[in-house]
Amino acid sequence: MSELRDSLAVAVEEIAAYREMLPESSVGASATRADLVAAFPRSIPTEGVPLDEVMRELVESARPGLMASAGPRYFGFVTGGSTDAALVADVMTSGWDQLAFNESSSPASLAFEDVAGDWLKDLLGIPASASVGFVTGAQAANTVGLTAARLQVLHDHSWDVGRDGLRGAPRVRVVAGAERHATIDRTLRLLGLGESALELVPAGPDGAMDAESLDGVLKDGATGPTIVCAQSGNVNTGAFDDLRRICDVAKRHGAWVHVDGAFGLWAGASSNLRHYVDGVELADSWGCDGHKWLNVPYDSGYAFCARPEVHATAMGYTASYLSGQEEGRHFGGGDFVLESSRRARGFATWAALRGLGRSGVEDVIDRCCEMARRFAEGLNAIDGVDVVNDVILNQVLVRVGDEAVTQRIALKIQEGGDAWLGATTWRGERLLRISVSNWSTTAADIDRSIRAVANAVDQIRRA
Numbered sequence: 181m182s183e184l185r186d187s188l189a190v191a192v193e194e195i196a197a198y199r200e201m202l203p204e205s206s207v208g209a210s211a212t213r214a215d216l217v218a219a220f221p222r223s224i225p226t227e228g229v230p231l232d233e234v235m236r237e238l239v240e241s242a243r244p245g246l247m248a249s250a251g252p253r254y255f256g257f258v259t260g261g262s263t264d265a266a267l268v269a270d271v272m273t274s275g276w277d278q279l280a281f282n283e284s285s286s287p288a289s290l291a292f293e294d295v296a297g298d299w300l301k302d303l304l305g306i307p308a309s310a311s312v313g314f315v316t317g318a319q320a321a322n323t324v325g326l327t328a329a330r331l332q333v334l335h336d337h338s339w340d341v342g343r344d345g346l347r348g349a350p351r352v353r354v355v356a357g358a359e360r361h362a363t364i365d366r367t368l369r370l371l372g373l374g375e376s377a378l379e380l381v382p383a384g385p386d387g388a389m390d391a392e393s394l395d396g397v398l399k400d401g402a403t404g405p406t407i408v409c410a411q412s413g414n415v416n417t418g419a420f421d422d423l424r425r426i427c428d429v430a431k432r433h434g435a436w437v438h439v440d441g442a443f444g445l446w447a448g449a450s451s452n453l454r455h456y457v458d459g460v461e462l463a464d465s466w467g468c469d470g471h472k473w474l475n476v477p478y479d480s481g482y483a484f485c486a487r488p489e490v491h492a493t494a495m496g497y498t499a500s501y502l503s504g505q506e507e508g509r510h511f512g513g514g515d516f517v518l519e520s521s522r523r524a525r526g527f528a529t530w531a532a533l534r535g536l537g538r539s540g541v542e543d544v545i546d547r548c549c550e551m552a553r554r555f556a557e558g559l560n561a562i563d564g565v566d567v568v569n570d571v572i573l574n575q576v577l578v579r580v581g582d583e584a585v586t587q588r589i590a591l592k593i594q595e596g597g598d599a600w601l602g603a604t605t606w607r608g609e610r611l612l613r614i615s616v617s618n619w620s621t622t623a624a625d626i627d628r629s630i631r632a633v634a635n636a637v638d639q640i641r642r643a
């Protein structure tokens with residue numbers, strides 16, 4: 181046991197030292213994937229080594245390839261770091277190694293999911309009666325939500341997809357905004373609905389679905405089983421679909437509404453931003469991430485469903501085919517997700533929420549938006565640099581030049597180590613994309629990052 185104690189003590193020291201360095205660390209990695217791989221033997225060594233040696237090799241081999249993405253000056257993708265409370269709970273989760281399949285496999289795992297799930301619904305404005313599956317991320321949450329949707333809309337047209345599959349089934353229409361996230365398309369491939377099930381509603385200049393056009397798109401197609409996929413928080417601009425309008429129109433057509441709110445649903449936790457998700461309670465299912473804006477370690481997402489019995493019938497371990505036999509059963513855990521044996525994800529989410537409290541969550545969300553506005557203002561002040569989106573949330577899109585110049589500037593910034601941000605294609609144009617989603621980002625971090633962009637722009641233009 182003392183060998184384990186010693187190694188855990190080393191691990192704790194390593195983690196603490198790593199995180200203490202994050203505010204000042206260079207953000208990029210200093211080694212490539214190939215560099216790292218080259219340092220290992222090609223085949224598995226015959227003999228094992230003691231724990232302390234495994235630890236030493238692990239830390240030394242990984243360190244040059246680590247990204248300071250948990251730190252305050254990483255603005256790539258929509259990443260978020262992890263709060264100390266969520267980190268500690270996540271370490272405990274590994275130590276306890278619980279099987280969160282069901283109540284008898286781990287009462288604590290299910291209880292923490294119950295409590296954290298209720299708190300999440302309260303914060304996000306999702307009805308208290310909704311079910312919650314703790315999944316790996318928003319891709320999984322969208323897949324779970326659309327699986328429940330597929331089951332119900334086909335059931336409404338007298339088809340049992342659980343029993344009979346899709347062969348011979350009525351065609352399912354999936355109506356989504358032109359600027360939906362790519363995970364929706366992947367989910368449609370996985371579910372056998374296919375990408376050709378998509379019928380697109382045009383998006384406005386900000387990328388939000390043009391709710392005016394939704395009625396027309398729905399009317400123009402067949403009156404078959406229909407799912408409408410809305411979005412809260414466009415991954416480029418941060419724009420929100422008008423959920424109230426969309427739900428109103430969709431319900432009149434008998435459609436199921438799923439909301440992809442990977443990070444944008446967190447607007448519901450802020451009194452300043454809540455109006456963006458007005459009508460959120462009217463949807464049928466929702467996908468959201470914990471590992472993005474709530475700053476829970478990977479992997480953490482939530483699949484909510486307004487109809488727990490549909491959710492459990494679609495995802496449950498044993499098929500029940502909406503027979504009514506599930507009535508009165510207390511669902512939970514493995515009934516709402518893709519996995520049977522799975523990690524106890526409720527602990528880390530609970531700890532993030534307990535550590536921050538309602539006001540702390542609101543502060544994180546509001547502060548990230550304020551920092552995004554500061555970033556945008558600073559960048560706009562640089563000659564020849566333009567912020568192209570309305571910075572209503574935490575996302576900033578920046579024009580610095582043509583495609584080649586943009587690429588070189590992004591690389592220059594990444595190599596400099598002061599900040600890390602990537603590029604995206606928006607409306608046919610290559611732009612820098614900034615997402616401020618880390619709880620620890622300060623005004624000083626933003627100002628340093630603005631200088632890093634200004635310097636990179638200057639150097640590339642002069643080169």
Ligand SMILES: *Cc1c(COP(=O)(O)O)cnc(C)c1O
Nearest residue numbers: 317318319320361363415442469
């Ligand atoms: C990130 C994101 C997803 C996918 O979430 P993962 O956590 O990466 O699975 C889906 N939709 C939107 C809008 C996102 O921003």
